[in-house]
Amino acid sequence: MAAPYDLNDDGVVVIIGSGAGGGTLGNELAQKGVDVVILEAGARIEYEDFINDEWESFGQLAWGDKRTTSGDWRVARDFPNLPAWIVKAVGGTTTHWAGASLRFQEHEFRTLSHYGKVDGANLLDWPLTLAELEPYYAKAEDKMGVTRTNGIAGLPGNNNFKVLKAGADKLGYKECHTGNMAINSDFRDDRMACQQTGFCFQGCKWGAKWSTLYTEIPKGEATGKLEVRPQSMALKIEHDASGKVTGVLYADKDGNRHLQKARLVCVACNSIESPRLLLNSASAMFPDGLANSSGQVGRNYMRHTTGSVYAVFDKPVHMYRGTTMAGIIRDEARHDPSRGFVGGYELETLSLGLPFMAAFLDPGGWGRSFTSALDNYASMAGLWIVGEDMPQEQNRITLHAEMKDEHGLPIPDVHFDDHPNDAAMRNHAYAQGRALYEAVGAIRTFPTPPYPSTHNLGTNRMSEKASDGVVNKHGQTHDIKNLFVSDGSQFTTGGAENPTLTIVSLAIRQADYIAQEMATGAI
Amino acid sequence: MTTVYEGKRRGLSRRDVLRRGGKVGIGAMLVISGSAVISPQFAWGLETSGLAPEAVATLIQMARDIYPHDHIEDRFYAIAVKSYDERAGKEAAFKEMIEAGVADLDRRAGAGGYRGLGWEDERVDILRQVETTSFFQTVRGGLVTGLYNQKELWPLFGYEGESYSKGGYINRGFDDIEWL
Numbered sequence: 093m094a095a096p097y098d099l100n101d102d103g104v105v106v107i108i109g110s111g112a113g114g115g116t117l118g119n120e121l122a123q124k125g126v127d128v129v130i131l132e133a134g135a136r137i138e139y140e141d142f143i144n145d146e147w148e149s150f151g152q153l154a155w156g157d158k159r160t161t162s163g164d165w166r167v168a169r170d171f172p173n174l175p176a177w178i179v180k181a182v183g184g185t186t187t188h189w190a191g192a193s194l195r196f197q198e199h200e201f202r203t204l205s206h207y208g209k210v211d212g213a214n215l216l217d218w219p220l221t222l223a224e225l226e227p228y229y230a231k232a233e234d235k236m237g238v239t240r241t242n243g244i245a246g247l248p249g250n251n252n253f254k255v256l257k258a259g260a261d262k263l264g265y266k267e268c269h270t271g272n273m274a275i276n277s278d279f280r281d282d283r284m285a286c287q288q289t290g291f292c293f294q295g296c297k298w299g300a301k302w303s304t305l306y307t308e309i310p311k312g313e314a315t316g317k318l319e320v321r322p323q324s325m326a327l328k329i330e331h332d333a334s335g336k337v338t339g340v341l342y343a344d345k346d347g348n349r350h351l352q353k354a355r356l357v358c359v360a361c362n363s364i365e366s367p368r369l370l371l372n373s374a375s376a377m378f379p380d381g382l383a384n385s386s387g388q389v390g391r392n393y394m395r396h397t398t399g400s401v402y403a404v405f406d407k408p409v410h411m412y413r414g415t416t417m418a419g420i421i422r423d424e425a426r427h428d429p430s431r432g433f434v435g436g437y438e439l440e441t442l443s444l445g446l447p448f449m450a451a452f453l454d455p456g457g458w459g460r461s462f463t464s465a466l467d468n469y470a471s472m473a474g475l476w477i478v479g480e481d482m483p484q485e486q487n488r489i490t491l492h493a494e495m496k497d498e499h500g501l502p503i504p505d506v507h508f509d510d511h512p513n514d515a516a517m518r519n520h521a522y523a524q525g526r527a528l529y530e531a532v533g534a535i536r537t538f539p540t541p542p543y544p545s546t547h548n549l550g551t552n553r554m555s556e557k558a559s560d561g562v563v564n565k566h567g568q569t570h571d572i573k574n575l576f577v578s579d580g581s582q583f584t585t586g587g588a589e590n591p592t593l594t595i596v597s598l599a600i601r602q603a604d605y606i607a608q609e610m611a612t613g614a615i
Numbered sequence: 616m617t618t619v620y621e622g623k624r625r626g627l628s629r630r631d632v633l634r635r636g637g638k639v640g641i642g643a644m645l646v647i648s649g650s651a652v653i654s655p656q657f658a659w660g661l662e663t664s665g666l667a668p669e670a671v672a673t674l675i676q677m678a679r680d681i682y683p684h685d686h687i688e689d690r691f692y693a694i695a696v697k698s699y700d701e702r703a704g705k706e707a708a709f710k711e712m713i714e715a716g717v718a719d720l721d722r723r724a725g726a727g728g729y730r731g732l733g734w735e736d737e738r739v740d741i742l743r744q745v746e747t748t749s750f751f752q753t754v755r756g757g758l759v760t761g762l763y764n765q766k767e768l769w770p771l772f773g774y775e776g777e778s779y780s781k782g783g784y785i786n787r788g789f790d791d792i793e794w795l
């Protein structure tokens with residue numbers, strides 16, 4: 093049974109956020125007998141209640157609190173108050189995610205040494221190697237039931253995949269398959285197999301796709317050591333005179349404030365809210381925000397170099413049927429500067445329903461060039477580009493100078509400028525995507541701009557030295573021993589791969605470290 | 616949407632409309648009768664409240680010119696602009712912006728007004744001139760969901776919508792492509 097903890101219980105570990113990072117960490121700690129309270133801003137919506145309707149589902153789950161944008165990215169023009177597409181609910185963005193689960197490549201942990209200095213980029217090696225993370229990747233893949241690992245079969249290819257595969261063959265790509273997906277291809281872990289419903293982005297109503305909402309969290313609760321407190325928005329992390337954190341001030345659903353005491357605090361609010369919370373927790377002792385002696389809190393915001401290519405054919409495809417992202421080409425993920433950029437990218441199948449296609453195909457677009465594309469919706473195939481983008485110091489989350497949220501706290505501004513390397517990579521990927529579809533008879537192709545960020549990374553980055561970043565190789569802040577960061581904001585660099593498998597692996601590893609440090613009394 | 620009503624019998628004739636005192640627009644498929652915009656051809660009508668029916672008819676034409684789909688009936692565009700009519704009834708500033716925007720389109724079009732221009736290209740030329748105005752952007756922005764989020768319209772684009780209640784596509788053609 094879920095254990096309710098007292099507000100004054102200062103023996104608990106408080107985790108803020110219940111998504112990929114926070115939900116996993118909570119369960120891992122509870123399994124080790126550690127008392128855990130997860131504060132989650134969103135409501136608890138069980139998977140039966142998810143909605144097979146793009147806008148309705150977005151209204152049900154997405155983070156809609158106001159944010160502002162700046163910088164030269166197109167999102168700032170098209171969606172000025174929606175920089176990111178992420179979730180506010182128990183389970184976090186693992187409710188909306190597509191399930192693509194890839195390990196980083198070895199060199200992606202040491203980009204500065206491997207790529208060399210890149211002008212305007214704040215590259216840095218991770219204080220961690222692939223070899224160190226491999227055992228945790230293996231645990232994460234087993235936990236999440238990733239296809240093509242642990243003897244789990246791949247998912248069957250849907251129509252969209254078949255078009256991708258035919259094009260990949262024509263272009264001579266060698267590594268193309270239905271992906272490493274945290275989606276059951278068969279009954280496993282008390283969850284059923286994928287029914288090819290095609291609403292992975294709206295939350296899987298069958299529970300076939302891994303989400304902390306119905307895996308990690310109930311498992312943790314079953315130990316009697318984990319309490320998840322929904323509709324509890326953390327406002328400020330408190331500390332004592334020695335500089336150790338002591339608890340978290342939060343607002344409940346009625347706006348009433350409570351202070352939950354804590355032995356240790358882990359921040360896992362995704363890469364916009366995590367730095368915002370640290371910045372909003374500024375005090376006389378830490379005037380620039382908590383854990384910010386390096387000045388790097390909120391900086392190096394990354395979102396992957398993305399974009400989509402859609403193509404129309406003279407015959408039907410029905411790309412929206414079946415698993416949204418079960419299809420990948422990995423040949424371009426290598427680092428090969430002869431292409432005109434450092435790092436690499438993946439090509440993955442992607443489809444949007446008609447309502448989202450109208451909103452995202454060419455935001456702001458109108459007239460026949462736009463509508464004739466939609467007229468051919470049933471004959472459309474699509475892919476998504478996801479590649480490594482460059483960390484840049486000025487790409488950052490800051491506190492808005494005037495605008496406040498309902499709790500009176502400054503809202504975040506998200507600034508992003510494309511690095512020339514990002515643009516070069518995107519253009520290369522557009523050309524490859526286009527060639528791929530033309531090779532199988534596409535009549536028209538559409539290079540579609542990036543959507544509001546689904547991958548948000550890097551704003552509390554890991555570093556060897558305290559002066560270069562916010563946390564060490566365990567996600568422990570350099571400045572405050574009992575304050576941790578447990579989400580994608582730890583990423584030193586982004587890699588070409590979708591981030592969640594790495595977030596989960598880091599959380600499992602962090603749980604080992606926290607339990608060990610607590611046992612020895614170090615924290 | 617209850618405000619778009621279907622005529623009693625399909626094909627309310629041009630004569631029926633004229634008998635009811637309606638004005639038939641020049642070359643247009645929509646007619647104005649009292650406070651309603653009527654489509655004689657497809658037998659539906661839209662009762663307006665916040666805006667003059669002429670303005671609503673122009674918005675319907677404008678909506679089609681912005682997002683032209685030849686296989687989609689005016690009815691769907693009418694449903695999409697209905698919310699502007701409703702909002703105009705509640706917000707004076709909004710009403711003023713829409714009315715001024717419509718008047719501007721008519722002024723730019725000359726004698727017969729915006730709806731009097733026979734070719735889509737002629738009307739689109741005018742829309743390009745006002746593309747950056749808040750009037751145009753408000754109308755266009757609202758249509759993205761106002762038009763494309765109408766469930767009745769999805770099948771006309773070959774989108775099947777909700778699929779959970781039908782058991783997903785596992786036995787309904789997720790991999791039925793044959794032409795590759």
Ligand SMILES: Cc1cc2nc3c(=O)[nH]c(=O)nc-3n(C[C@H](O)[C@H](O)[C@H](O)COP(=O)(O)OP(=O)(O)OC[C@H]3O[C@@H](n4cnc5c(N)ncnc54)[C@H](O)[C@@H]3O)c2cc1C
Pocket residue numbers: 108109110111112113114131132133134177178179180181182183184185186188189190191192193293324325326327360361362363365366369417546547548578579580581589590591592593595
């Ligand atoms: C449509 C879509 C598709 C995606 N597909 C993939 C994919 O295929 N593969 C992949 O690897 N990744 C994918 N992602 C990205 C993936 O979902 C994220 O990388 C991952 O969920 C991030 O984990 P996190 O723990 O950092 O944050 P989240 O999962 O977003 O969790 C953060 C939680 O913190 C809560 N929170 C925030 N602020 C506060 C506060 N102040 N107080 C209390 N709680 C707070 C939020 O409500 C949220 O529940 C996708 C994302 C989207 C939107």
Ligand code: SF4
Pocket residue numbers: 275285286287288289290291292293295296297298299300301414415416783
């Ligand atoms: S396609 Fe599969 S994983 Fe996606 S929502 Fe449907 S059943 Fe779930």
